[in-house]
Amino acid sequence: QVHLVESGGDVVQPGGSLRLSCTTSGFIFSDFGMDWVRQAPGKGLEWVASIWFDGSDAYYADSVMGRFTISRDNSKNILSLQMNSLRAEDTAVYHCARNYQRVNDFWGQGTLVIVSS
Amino acid sequence: DIQMTQSPSSLSASVGDRVTITCQASQDIYNFLNWYQHKPGTAPRLMIYDASNLDTGVPSRFSASGSGTYFTFTIKSLQSEDIATYYCQHLHNENVFGQGTRLE
Numbered sequence: 001q002v003h004l005v006e007s008g009g010d011v012v013q014p015g016g017s018l019r020l021s022c023t024t025s026g027f028i029f030s031d032f033g034m035d036w037v038r039q040a041p042g043k044g045l046e047w048v049a050s051i052w053f054d055g056s057d058a059y060y061a062d063s064v065m066g067r068f069t070i071s072r073d074n075s076k077n078i079l080s081l082q083m084n085s086l087r088a089e090d091t092a093v094y095h096c097a098r099n100y101q102r103v104n105d106f107w108g109q110g111t112l113v114i115v116s117s
Numbered sequence: 118d119i120q121m122t123q124s125p126s127s128l129s130a131s132v133g134d135r136v137t138i139t140c141q142a143s144q145d146i147y148n149f150l151n152w153y154q155h156k157p158g159t160a161p162r163l164m165i166y167d168a169s170n171l172d173t174g175v176p177s178r179f180s181a182s183g184s185g186t187y188f189t190f191t192i193k194s195l196q197s198e199d200i201a202t203y204y205c206q207h208l209h210n211e212n213v214f215g216q217g218t219r220l221e
Contacts, residue, residue, distance in 0.1 A: 004160070035212060037161075045153075045161065045204050047212035059211075095160065102149050102167070102208045107160035 002026040002106045004096050009111030016086050016115070022079040022096030022108060030054065030074040033099035036081050038092035039110070046092075049081065050099060064090075086115045119143050123205050123215030130220060136192040138218045140205035145185050149209040152181055152190045155217075156201045164203075165190065195220075 008020040022034070036048040049070040051058045058070050069082040079096050093112050097104035120143040130136050140150065148168035155161040163172045165181040168188060178193040192199055205215040 037212075037214075044202075044217035045155070045206075045214045047214065050212060097161075099208070103151055103163060104153075104161075104206070104208065104212075105163050105166075105172070107162075109158070109160045 002098070004098065004106055004108035006094060006096055006108045006111035009094065009113045011114045011116060012086055013117050014087060014115055017082070017084045018086065018113060020081040020083065020094055020111060020113070022081075024077045024079065024096075024098075027098070027106075029072075029077040034070075034072060034079045035097045035099050035104060036070060036079075036094060037097055037104070037107075038090075038094045040089070040092040043092075048094070051079070083113070086113075088115050091115050119146065119207055119211060119213050121205055121207055121213050121215040123218055125218060126216060127219040127221060130195050132195055132197055134195045136195050136199075136220065138190045138203055138205075140183075140188045140190070140215050142186045142188075142207060146207050146209070148184050149207055150183065150188045151206045151208065153204045153206060154199075154201045155204065161204070 003025045005023045012018050033053050035050045038048050049060045051070045055072050067085045071080045093110035095107050095110040097107045122141045150168045152165035153161045154164050164175050181190045202217045202219045204217045207213045
């Protein structure tokens with residue numbers, strides 16, 4: 001059974017940093033691309049970043065380019081999102097999702113990030 | 118960049134109603150269109166992939182169709198457990214969501 005569990009969400013001041021993790025199980029992690037998708041309060045789903053199955057390439061939304069870094073450890077089945085220079089508009093629930101043949105077929109429940117002074 | 122325009126943004130309906138949501142792409146996306154159900158505090162759930170294919174375990178009252186730039190998502194007879202927000206998504210070279218439709 002596929003499981004994705006996010007962790008690392010917290011309250012952080014503007015300009016601060018935070019690292020999110022997504023611990024996975026139930027599938028061969030190294031076979032799949034992975035995504036981060038967020039939902040700000042009262043807003044819809046917004047794609048944040050994607051990483052290839054082997055970590056060789058990554059893509060970012062314009063809103064986080066240069067501030068966020070997606071990475072993965074295929075030996076530990078963990079996806080990460082390093083978030084720097086955080087802004088109030090980064091406040092959101094962050095979900096990790098498996099990317100399989102043009103579909104995000106499995107998702108985690110999310111972890112809440114609040115950027116506030 | 119591809120834009121996905123979803124409507125309506127919210128929809129009030131009763132149990133047993135037929136509900137239809139539309140999603141329009143800013144350019145031809147063939148059938149690369151997915152639909153998700155999202156309830157607060159939970160993981161989004163894939164309902165439909167490649168425009169018209171029901172994911173495993175999705176009840177048959179859900180259906181979808183379309184290709185190119187115009188897509189529809191239908192609940193044939195709304196059940197109370199279907200109250201959620203629904204999103205269309207195009208995921209191919211880029212990952213783009215519609216604005217969502219909140220069922221009330």
